[in-house]
Amino acid sequence: MVTIKEVAKKAGVSVATVSRVINKNGYVKESTFEKVQHAIQELNYRPSAIAVSLNNKKTKTIGLILPDITNPFFPELAKAVEEVANSNGYTMILCNSSGTLKNEIEQIEMLQSKYVDGIILASDSYVEEDYKHVNLPMVLLDRGANPRNSSIRVNNYYGGVLATEHLLEQGCTKIAHLAGPKDVFTAQQRLEGYQSVVEDMEWFDKKLVAYANYQLEDAITATKELLNQNIGIDGIFAGNDLMAIGCLKAIHSFGLSVPEDIAVIGFDGISLTNMIIPELSTIKQPIYEMGKEATNQIIKEIEGNETESRDIEFDVTLIQRESTNRKRRPGCEDGAKSKDNGNR
C-alpha cells in the first residue's frame, strides 16, 4: 500500500500539505493542490482508514447484531441498515448472535475493541443490567427504550388486536393464538393484544393459546396439538409469519383447507408471505423503514447531534390476502406492494 509519505515525496511537498489536500482544510495554493492531486492519482493512493481512525477515534463503522440472519425478517432489515449506513459513509459489520446472551456480550466486546462507532442490537434476551458496561451509542430493536438507549419498534399490542379483530370480521367463531416464546418481549405484547379482544368472548378458552419458538418446525407441532384438541378452531393468529406458514402446513396435513376451514394470519410482513400459496394475510411491520430509522438514529447519536435517547414506534398495517379471505370476493385486495428483488 502506498502511504502519504510517498505521495508527499512524489509531489515534492510535506505530508502535512498532502493531508490538507486530502481533507480540503487549511491553506493550500492552487498549483500545489493540483500537484498533490496528480501524485495521488498517479500512485493510486488511498488514505489508510486505520491510521485515520487511530487519530480521531472514529471508524465510520457500525455493528449490527441479529439473532438469526437466516430468518427472512432480518435480511430485509440488514439491507436497510447497510444501504443507509453506506450512503452516509459508514460500513456495517454484521454479527449473528444466535439469540444467546453470551454471544451478544462477546460480540459487543469485540465490536468495541474494533472501535465501531455504534451498535444496532436486535436482541431477544436483552436485559438492561447486562449491558451496563457498554459505553458507546446503541440502538435497540423491538425493546422499550431506556435512558441510555434509543429504541425502534412497532406497536405489537395493537397489531395483535388488529389481527384478531380481522379474523372475527371474517366470520371466525373460535380463534386460536400461536404465541412466540414467553420470555420474548414482542411475543408477550402480541399475545396481550389477542387476549384483550377475546378474553370476554363466551367461547374463549385458555386451550386456544399455544406456544412455539417463533420457528417453523415448532409451529407445525404446536398447531397439530391445537387442532388435535378438536374444539372447533376456525381461525389462527400466529405470532409471526414463519409460524403462520407452519400453521398452513399443519392444517394442510389434516386435510383441511385455508381459508375455508381455518383462516390464518401472521405477523411481520416478510416478503415470503406473498410467495406462498395461499398468500398469507399478515400484520406488516415497515421493516425497511425500521432499519433505516435505526441507522439514522445511531448516526445522529454517533455524530453527537442527538444525545437523549428516543423511543420510536412505527405503525403496523393489516395486509389482507388469500389466507383469511373467507368472504370469497373474487380478487381480494392486496395492500402489499411486491418488493421482491431476489437475485440468483
Next chain:
Amino acid sequence: MVTIKEVAKKAGVSVATVSRVINKNGYVKESTFEKVQHAIQELNYRPSAIAVSLNNKKTKTIGLILPDITNPFFPELAKAVEEVANSNGYTMILCNSSGTLKNEIEQIEMLQSKYVDGIILASDSYVEEDYKHVNLPMVLLDRGANPRNSSIRVNNYYGGVLATEHLLEQGCTKIAHLAGPKDVFTAQQRLEGYQSVVEDMEWFDKKLVAYANYQLEDAITATKELLNQNIGIDGIFAGNDLMAIGCLKAIHSFGLSVPEDIAVIGFDGISLTNMIIPELSTIKQPIYEMGKEATNQIIKEIEGNETESRDIEFDVTLIQRESTNRKRRPGCEDGAKSKDNGNR
C-alpha cells in the same frame, strides 16, 4: 477507553511488559505477569484493534460482497461465513452490491482502504479485467477460478442434467426450462445441462426455453408466457428456487395443479423450498458448506499458508419432494434435513 499506558502505570511496569503479557511472548516473570493481568482485569482493558492493525497491517476482518442479501440463498451463505470467520477470530463486513459492477468496485475500494485482510465476492458481473487492481486475497463464488483468485462453486451443468432427467423419470413428456439471465455464469451452465438432455428428443423446441432474471415476479410473467403457448408443457425446470416458486404461482393462476398437471423443480436448495405447499423439489447446493469452505480458503490465503489459487467444486444433490412426485407413492422421500431456525 483505557489504554496500555494506564495499565502499565497501574501495574507499575512499562508498556512493553504489558504488551508481552497480552501476547504471551518474550520473557515475563511469573509474579509480574500476574500483576499485569490483575491490572488488566481491574481496568477492564482491551487492546485497541485499530492500533494493533496499524502495526501489523492485519485487521482480522474479511469483506463479504453479495448481490442481494434479501435473496434467501445469501443469508444462508452469510451465516456460514460469519460463523467460520468468528471462530477463527475474524469479523465480517457485509456489503450489498445490488449486483452492479459499479457498486462492487466501489465497495472493494472501500474495503481495501479499511484494510480488510481478504474478500469473498459473489458476483454476477465479474470480469477478470475489472479487478486487476485488487491486490489482496479474494475468493470468488460461482465463478471459474483464475490464476489470481480461488473459486467455490457447484457443478451447475450436472445439476441441470440431474433436474431434467428427474422430470423425465417422473413421466414428463414435454419439459420447459425457465433460465436465469443470459449473461450470468450459473444460468448458462444450468441451461446447457438442460439442453444436453433434451436437445435430441423429438419433442424439443426452442420455445420451451424462457428467460427471467432469477427473481420471483419476473418468473411468474415468463411462466405465464410459456403456458400461454399451449404446447403441452408438463414439466418445468426453473433456474433457481425463487423462480420455481414463481412457476408454482403462475401454474396455480391457470387453475392447474402441481405436480399432477405440471411438475416443477428448482435449483439451489434454499430452506424456503420445504416451507411452501407443495414442497418443492430442487437441486440442492451445499450452501453452508460452500460458505464455510470459502471462508477457510480466504483465511488460508490471508495467513499465507496457501498461495496458489484453488478451484473447489461441490456436488449438487437431487432433493425430491411433492412438486415432482407424480408417481403418487404416499409419503415421498425427503432428502432434506429441515434446518430451519428462524427466530422472530
Next chain:
DNA sequence: CCTTAACATGTAACCGGTACCATATTACCT
C-alpha cells in the same frame, strides 16, 4: 569466584495519518 547464557524489563522508533505550532511569503492598508 568469574564468565556466560538465560531471563526480565525498560526505552524508543515505528506503523500512517492528523493537527498544532512555527516559519516564510505575499497582500493589503495607512
Next chain:
DNA sequence: AGGTAATATGGTACCGGTTACATGTTAAGG
C-alpha cells in the same frame, strides 16, 4: 516604507499499540 493580516508550507508530537535493542539481573557451569 513599515506593519499587520492572510496565505502557504514544513516540522513534529501524538493516537495506542509492537518490537528491536539496550541494559540489568539471575542462574548455571567450570
